[in-house]
Amino acid sequence: MGSLAADAHYPDAADRSLVLTHPTAAEKEQTWRLNHGEWGGPLDLPMYLKREPFLASTSLAANGGMVHWILTDAPPTQPVSQHEKRRVLASCEHICKRVLYVPRNGDEVREGFGYGIGSVYTYPEFRGRKYAARMLRELGEVLKTWPEEEQLRKKRSQGDEPDSRGQSNGQTKAEGREAVCSALWSDIGKRFYASKGWPAFASGHVEFPSSSPESPLGTPSLLERSVQPHGTSLTLVPVNTSNLAQLCAEDEAQLRVELIRHAREHQRIAFAFAPDYDVFRWHWAREEFIASQVFPGRQASEVRGMIATVVNTNGAAKEEKTRVWAIWTRNFGAGAASSPAKNTLYILRLVIDDRGTTTPHDPKTLQLAFDAILHSALDGARAWHCDSVHLWNPTPALQGLIAGSGAAHKFVDREVDSIPSMMWYGPDGTKEEEADDVDWIANEKYCWC
Ligand SMILES: CC(C)(COP(=O)(O)OP(=O)(O)OC[C@H]1O[C@@H](n2cnc3c(N)ncnc32)[C@H](O)[C@@H]1OP(=O)(O)O)[C@@H](O)C(=O)NCCC(=O)NCCS
Structure with missing residues (x-):
């Protein structure tokens, strides 16, 4: 890494003069040009240069929801x-x-x-000099009090110039609210970020090949196979923008109950990313953008998940209803159109609707609803050249249903890619608690960024 003469030219990563700040538009573009090889996937450079600002304009990321950072050796007072x-x-x-x-x-x-941290990157010429480590240490601290910290910085720097995100000193999304953690999904294993304060959390998933020899099962075959009592019906409703908000609200209501139950039962902090509409829309926007490049002229999929409802009337006065839903997105790799192995349908979130049920679901009915979801996801994968369906960190209940489905699958413990990692700040940033004290509930793909 560089000659001695060159070394003298590089600032020491511990130097107090290095600052964490925001890039200009030109610096952002330069960074994208360089990291296109890492994260461009099937997009050529011009399209990658369009995707990044496009994603930054989605409702999750706009208006200060997304903030770019750099470590630099120029003083903060330097004019733009x-x-x-x-x-x-x-x-x-x-x-x-x-x-x-x-x-x-x-x-x-x-x-x-x-705060979901992403795209950690060091320009090749600067690697191995602990600059990423320095940036992350500072960022981990700054985010504890963000965005108040930003307001202070702005006051400190003279004037009210628009900042490098192209925003003036307007409100940011998190204003007045507490940051309790930052998280990232490491693609370089579990050690690097853990040593900087972001320990790894569960990073397992189950994958289902979409090209399994078993032919796709339609609703009648699923009903037939599950030997349901007379009077059983199975209804499938696609998830799309029209019902997403309702599902998110129902999911959150149920998740809140689960968090309280978990914290009480385990005497530990129970934590979850809120399954918010804008979060799913961000994933879908990403899919739409990439799919439009990989499959030009093809309309984006209208089926972004499935709701399976099984109703048993069974001659009884009270009908029993079991509902399971999944929300998914597709990701495409380089050469996606001709290489299905590089494409994956990710189940972003899978929910067994437990609201309003005091008794456990009938196992056969629940299995039928789950099988219907799984087969819908496999169909959704095949239709878009995705070789597999992935579901992150299935709960024990879901693991039982996966085994009961008879579908080909394998469990994978990821050691390198997409390792969920979290720095816990705690409610008041006092750091009396550590990430070790936290149980991350619903540690599924929707959290990723
Ligand atoms: C990972 C990266 C950001 C590190 O930047 P850097 O400024 O060189 O990092 P530092 O000098 O602070 O630290 C270097 C460390 O990174 C580790 N590292 C770099 N690439 C790695 C990889 N692919 N897998 C595992 N560790 C890696 C080195 O082993 C070294 O570890 P150490 O601190 O235990 O000695 C840089 O190599 C990079 O931009 N890589 C390409 C993009 C990328 O993979 N980003 C991470 C996405 S999660």
Whole structure:
């Protein structure tokens, strides 16, 4: 890594003069040009340069929801006009997301913010000099008090110039709310980020090949196979923008109950990212953008998930209703149109509707609803050249249903890619609690960014 003469030219990562700040538009573009090879997937450079600002304009990321960061050696007081001369030693971004948690021994759900950190990157010429480490250490601290910290910084720097995100000093999304954690999904294993304060959480998933020899089962065959009592009906309703908000609200209501139950039962902090409409829309926007490039002229899928409802009338006075739903997205790799192996349908969130049920679901009925969801996801994968369906960190109940489905599958413990990792700040940033004290409920793909 560089000659001695060159080394003298690089600032020490511990140097107090290095600052964490925001990139200019030109610096952002330069960073994308360089990291296109890492994260461009099937997009060529011009399309990648369009996708990044496009995603930043979605409702989750717009208006301060997403913030880009760099570590640089130029003083914060340097005028913007001089910024083309400063060096970008490392870069990343964060997206603000709503989170729900119940403190240990708590009996009510609190709301706060969590920051998803992404695109941690060091320009090749600067690698191995601890610049990423320095940037992350500073960012981990800054986000504890973000965005108040930003207001202070702005006051400190003279004037009210628009900042490098192209925003003036307007409100940011998280204003006045508490940040309780930051999280990232490491693609470089479990050690690097853990040593900087973001320990790894469960990183398992189950994958189902969409090309399994078993032919796809339609609703009548599923009913037939599950040997349901007379009077059983199965209804499938696609998830799309029209019913997404309702599903999110129902999911959150149920998740809140689960968080309280979990915290009480385990005497630990129970935490979840809120399954918010804007979060799913961000994933879908990403899919739409990529799919339009990989399959030009093809309309984006109208089926972004499935709701399976099984009703048993069974001659009884009271009908029993069991509902399971999944929300999914597709991701496409390089050469996607001809290489299905690089494409995956990710189940972002899978919910067994337990609301209003005091008795456990009938196992056969629940299995039928789950099988219908799984077969719908496999259909959705095949229709878009995706070789597999992935579901992250299935609960024990879901593991039982997976086994009962008879579908080909394998469990994978990811050691390198997409490792959920979290720095816990706690409600008041006092850091009396550590990430070790936190149980991450619904640690599913929707949380990822
Ligand atoms: C990962 C990356 C950001 C590190 O930047 P850096 O400024 O060189 O990092 P530092 O000098 O602070 O630390 C280097 C460390 O990164 C580790 N590292 C770098 N690439 C790695 C990889 N692919 N897998 C595992 N560890 C890796 C080194 O082993 C070293 O570990 P150590 O601190 O235990 O000695 C940089 O290599 C990079 O931009 N890589 C390409 C993009 C990428 O993979 N980003 C991470 C996405 S989660």
